[in-house]
Amino acid sequence: MDAKLPPVDELASFAARMSDLLLTHDDVGEAVRALTQVLIEAIPGSAGAGVSLMDARGQRTSTSATDPVVLEADQLQYDLRQGPCLTAWAQQTTILIDDTQSEKRWPAWIRGIAHLPLRSALSCPLSTPHGAIGALKIYSRNPGGFDSRTLRLAGLLARPGALMLANAQARDAAQHFRTGLVALKGHDALGTAMGILMVRRRCSREQALAMLITISRERNQPLHQLAQEIVSGETTL
Known part of the structure:
Protein backbone atom coordinates (compact mmCIF):
# COMPACT_ATOMS: atom_id res chain seq x y z
CA MET A 1 0.00 0.00 0.00
CA ASP A 2 1.09 3.58 -0.56
CA ALA A 3 -0.42 4.90 2.68
CA LYS A 4 -0.89 3.73 6.22
CA LEU A 5 -4.20 2.75 7.70
CA PRO A 6 -5.74 5.10 10.26
CA PRO A 7 -4.58 4.57 13.85
CA VAL A 8 -6.81 2.92 16.42
CA ASP A 9 -8.31 6.17 17.69
CA GLU A 10 -9.31 7.17 14.16
CA LEU A 11 -10.87 3.76 13.58
CA ALA A 12 -12.89 4.27 16.73
CA SER A 13 -13.97 7.65 15.35
CA PHE A 14 -15.09 6.06 12.07
CA ALA A 15 -17.03 3.42 14.01
CA ALA A 16 -18.75 6.15 16.01
CA ARG A 17 -19.62 8.00 12.82
CA MET A 18 -21.17 4.85 11.38
CA SER A 19 -23.29 4.52 14.52
CA ASP A 20 -24.43 8.12 14.13
CA LEU A 21 -25.31 7.47 10.48
CA LEU A 22 -27.55 4.61 11.53
CA LEU A 23 -29.62 7.06 13.55
CA THR A 24 -29.55 10.20 11.44
CA HIS A 25 -30.00 9.19 7.79
CA ASP A 26 -33.54 8.14 6.90
CA ASP A 27 -33.22 8.56 3.14
CA VAL A 28 -31.39 5.91 1.10
CA GLY A 29 -29.61 8.48 -1.06
CA GLU A 30 -28.32 10.38 1.96
CA ALA A 31 -27.24 7.17 3.66
CA VAL A 32 -25.26 6.01 0.61
CA ARG A 33 -23.54 9.37 0.20
CA ALA A 34 -22.55 9.32 3.86
CA LEU A 35 -21.21 5.77 3.56
CA THR A 36 -19.04 6.52 0.52
CA GLN A 37 -17.62 9.59 2.26
CA VAL A 38 -16.63 7.48 5.26
CA LEU A 39 -15.01 4.93 2.93
CA ILE A 40 -12.85 7.55 1.22
CA GLU A 41 -11.74 8.99 4.55
CA ALA A 42 -11.14 5.64 6.24
CA ILE A 43 -9.24 3.81 3.50
CA PRO A 44 -6.13 5.64 2.30
CA GLY A 45 -4.83 5.35 -1.23
CA SER A 46 -8.27 5.04 -2.82
CA ALA A 47 -9.04 6.64 -6.17
CA GLY A 48 -12.78 6.45 -5.70
CA ALA A 49 -15.57 4.58 -3.98
CA GLY A 50 -19.20 3.76 -4.57
CA VAL A 51 -22.10 1.53 -3.59
CA SER A 52 -24.08 -0.85 -5.79
CA LEU A 53 -27.75 -1.32 -4.97
CA MET A 54 -30.93 -2.46 -6.70
CA ASP A 55 -33.03 0.39 -8.11
CA ALA A 56 -36.83 0.60 -8.25
CA ARG A 57 -36.87 -1.27 -11.58
CA GLY A 58 -34.89 -4.17 -10.17
CA GLN A 59 -31.70 -3.14 -11.99
CA ARG A 60 -28.31 -3.00 -10.32
CA THR A 61 -26.98 0.54 -10.28
CA SER A 62 -24.12 2.54 -8.76
CA THR A 63 -25.03 5.18 -6.24
CA SER A 64 -23.02 8.14 -4.95
CA ALA A 65 -19.81 7.21 -6.76
CA THR A 66 -17.07 9.63 -5.75
CA ASP A 67 -15.37 9.69 -9.17
CA PRO A 68 -16.58 9.30 -12.79
CA VAL A 69 -14.17 6.39 -13.36
CA VAL A 70 -16.01 4.45 -10.66
CA LEU A 71 -19.28 4.90 -12.53
CA GLU A 72 -17.70 3.82 -15.81
CA ALA A 73 -16.08 0.73 -14.32
CA ASP A 74 -19.28 -0.22 -12.52
CA GLN A 75 -21.57 0.32 -15.49
CA LEU A 76 -19.39 -2.01 -17.53
CA GLN A 77 -19.90 -4.69 -14.87
CA TYR A 78 -23.68 -4.30 -15.12
CA ASP A 79 -23.60 -4.35 -18.92
CA LEU A 80 -21.39 -7.45 -19.06
CA ARG A 81 -22.98 -9.05 -15.98
CA GLN A 82 -19.54 -9.83 -14.63
CA GLY A 83 -17.00 -8.16 -12.38
CA PRO A 84 -15.66 -8.09 -8.82
CA CYS A 85 -18.50 -6.06 -7.35
CA LEU A 86 -21.19 -8.37 -8.74
CA THR A 87 -19.27 -11.42 -7.54
CA ALA A 88 -18.90 -9.95 -4.04
CA TRP A 89 -22.64 -9.25 -4.01
CA ALA A 90 -23.72 -12.64 -5.35
CA GLN A 91 -21.33 -14.77 -3.29
CA GLN A 92 -21.37 -12.53 -0.19
CA THR A 93 -17.60 -12.55 -0.01
CA THR A 94 -14.90 -9.89 -0.16
CA ILE A 95 -13.11 -9.65 -3.52
CA LEU A 96 -9.62 -8.20 -3.93
CA ILE A 97 -7.87 -7.41 -7.21
CA ASP A 98 -4.18 -6.74 -6.64
CA ASP A 99 -3.46 -5.66 -10.22
CA THR A 100 -5.93 -5.36 -13.06
CA GLN A 101 -3.14 -5.94 -15.59
CA SER A 102 -2.49 -9.46 -14.29
CA GLU A 103 -6.03 -10.35 -13.17
CA LYS A 104 -7.45 -13.45 -14.92
CA ARG A 105 -11.01 -13.36 -13.57
CA TRP A 106 -13.78 -11.48 -15.43
CA PRO A 107 -11.75 -11.20 -18.67
CA ALA A 108 -14.31 -9.12 -20.58
CA TRP A 109 -14.54 -6.58 -17.77
CA ILE A 110 -10.76 -6.44 -17.34
CA ARG A 111 -10.35 -5.69 -21.06
CA GLY A 112 -13.08 -3.07 -20.88
CA ILE A 113 -11.44 -1.05 -18.09
CA ALA A 114 -7.91 -1.24 -19.52
CA HIS A 115 -8.06 2.44 -20.51
CA LEU A 116 -9.12 3.58 -17.03
CA PRO A 117 -6.57 4.68 -14.38
CA LEU A 118 -7.54 1.80 -12.08
CA ARG A 119 -5.00 -0.83 -11.08
CA SER A 120 -6.49 -2.46 -7.98
CA ALA A 121 -9.96 -2.88 -6.52
CA LEU A 122 -11.69 -4.02 -3.36
CA SER A 123 -15.35 -5.05 -3.21
CA CYS A 124 -17.28 -5.99 -0.07
CA PRO A 125 -20.83 -7.33 0.15
CA LEU A 126 -23.41 -5.37 2.10
CA SER A 127 -24.72 -8.38 3.97
CA THR A 128 -27.74 -8.51 6.27
CA PRO A 129 -29.34 -11.47 8.07
CA HIS A 130 -31.69 -11.73 5.08
CA GLY A 131 -28.96 -11.72 2.41
CA ALA A 132 -26.81 -9.19 0.59
CA ILE A 133 -28.55 -5.97 -0.44
CA GLY A 134 -25.62 -4.71 -2.51
CA ALA A 135 -21.89 -4.14 -2.38
CA LEU A 136 -19.45 -1.35 -1.70
CA LYS A 137 -16.32 -0.91 -3.76
CA ILE A 138 -13.07 1.02 -3.57
CA TYR A 139 -10.60 1.49 -6.41
CA SER A 140 -6.93 2.47 -6.41
CA ARG A 141 -4.73 3.87 -9.18
CA ASN A 142 -1.81 1.78 -7.94
CA PRO A 143 -1.24 -1.98 -8.10
CA GLY A 144 -1.36 -3.57 -4.66
CA GLY A 145 -3.35 -0.61 -3.38
CA PHE A 146 -5.08 -2.69 -0.70
CA ASP A 147 -3.81 -5.37 1.66
CA SER A 148 -5.27 -7.75 4.25
CA ARG A 149 -5.58 -5.00 6.85
CA THR A 150 -7.58 -2.90 4.41
CA LEU A 151 -9.84 -5.87 3.77
CA ARG A 152 -10.58 -6.16 7.48
CA LEU A 153 -11.26 -2.43 7.75
CA ALA A 154 -13.59 -2.48 4.74
CA GLY A 155 -15.45 -5.40 6.30
CA LEU A 156 -15.81 -3.50 9.57
CA LEU A 157 -17.36 -0.57 7.69
CA ALA A 158 -19.52 -2.76 5.44
CA ARG A 159 -21.39 -4.47 8.27
CA PRO A 160 -22.90 -1.36 9.90
CA GLY A 161 -23.17 0.20 6.44
CA ALA A 162 -25.39 -2.66 5.30
CA LEU A 163 -27.58 -2.25 8.38
CA MET A 164 -27.84 1.49 7.79
CA LEU A 165 -28.86 1.06 4.15
CA ALA A 166 -31.29 -1.77 4.91
CA ASN A 167 -33.01 0.40 7.51
CA ALA A 168 -33.15 3.35 5.10
CA GLN A 169 -34.57 1.13 2.34
CA ALA A 170 -37.24 -0.17 4.72
CA ARG A 171 -38.21 3.37 5.70
CA ASP A 172 -38.33 4.44 2.04
CA ALA A 173 -40.50 1.45 1.16
CA ALA A 174 -42.88 2.24 4.03
CA GLN A 175 -43.14 5.86 2.91
CA HIS A 176 -43.85 4.85 -0.69
CA PHE A 177 -46.54 2.48 0.57
CA ARG A 178 -48.17 5.23 2.63
CA THR A 179 -48.00 7.61 -0.33
CA GLY A 180 -49.64 4.99 -2.52
CA LEU A 181 -52.44 4.50 -0.01
Missing part, protein backbone atom coordinates in the same frame (compact mmCIF):
# COMPACT_ATOMS: atom_id res chain seq x y z
CA VAL A 182 -53.07 8.25 0.15
CA ALA A 183 -53.17 8.43 -3.64
CA LEU A 184 -55.54 5.46 -3.80
CA LYS A 185 -57.86 6.98 -1.22
CA GLY A 186 -57.76 10.29 -3.08
CA HIS A 187 -58.67 8.53 -6.33
CA ASP A 188 -61.60 6.74 -4.68
CA ALA A 189 -62.81 9.99 -3.11
CA LEU A 190 -62.63 11.77 -6.47
CA GLY A 191 -64.80 9.15 -8.12
CA THR A 192 -67.34 9.31 -5.30
CA ALA A 193 -67.40 13.12 -5.35
CA MET A 194 -68.00 13.09 -9.09
CA GLY A 195 -70.92 10.71 -8.57
CA ILE A 196 -72.41 13.01 -5.93
CA LEU A 197 -72.20 16.00 -8.28
CA MET A 198 -73.68 14.02 -11.17
CA VAL A 199 -76.75 13.30 -9.03
CA ARG A 200 -77.05 16.77 -7.51
CA ARG A 201 -76.36 18.76 -10.66
CA ARG A 202 -77.75 16.22 -13.13
CA CYS A 203 -74.60 16.46 -15.20
CA SER A 204 -72.27 14.06 -17.00
CA ARG A 205 -69.13 12.54 -15.51
CA GLU A 206 -66.96 14.84 -17.62
CA GLN A 207 -68.92 17.91 -16.49
CA ALA A 208 -68.62 16.87 -12.84
CA LEU A 209 -64.86 16.48 -13.17
CA ALA A 210 -64.52 19.85 -14.93
CA MET A 211 -66.55 21.47 -12.13
CA LEU A 212 -64.30 19.97 -9.45
CA ILE A 213 -61.16 21.09 -11.25
CA THR A 214 -62.50 24.65 -11.63
CA ILE A 215 -63.46 24.93 -7.96
CA SER A 216 -60.15 23.40 -6.90
CA ARG A 217 -58.26 26.07 -8.84
CA GLU A 218 -60.46 28.90 -7.57
CA ARG A 219 -59.91 27.83 -3.97
CA ASN A 220 -56.25 26.95 -4.53
CA GLN A 221 -57.10 23.63 -2.91
CA PRO A 222 -55.78 20.17 -3.88
CA LEU A 223 -58.34 18.28 -5.94
CA HIS A 224 -58.23 15.15 -3.77
CA GLN A 225 -58.80 17.27 -0.64
CA LEU A 226 -61.84 18.97 -2.18
CA ALA A 227 -63.22 15.58 -3.20
CA GLN A 228 -62.79 14.19 0.31
CA GLU A 229 -64.64 17.19 1.78
CA ILE A 230 -67.55 16.65 -0.61
CA VAL A 231 -67.73 12.96 0.29
CA SER A 232 -67.60 13.70 4.03
CA GLY A 233 -70.22 16.45 3.75
CA GLU A 234 -67.87 19.25 4.84
CA THR A 235 -68.42 20.95 1.47
CA THR A 236 -71.74 21.08 -0.37
CA LEU A 237 -71.84 22.03 -4.04
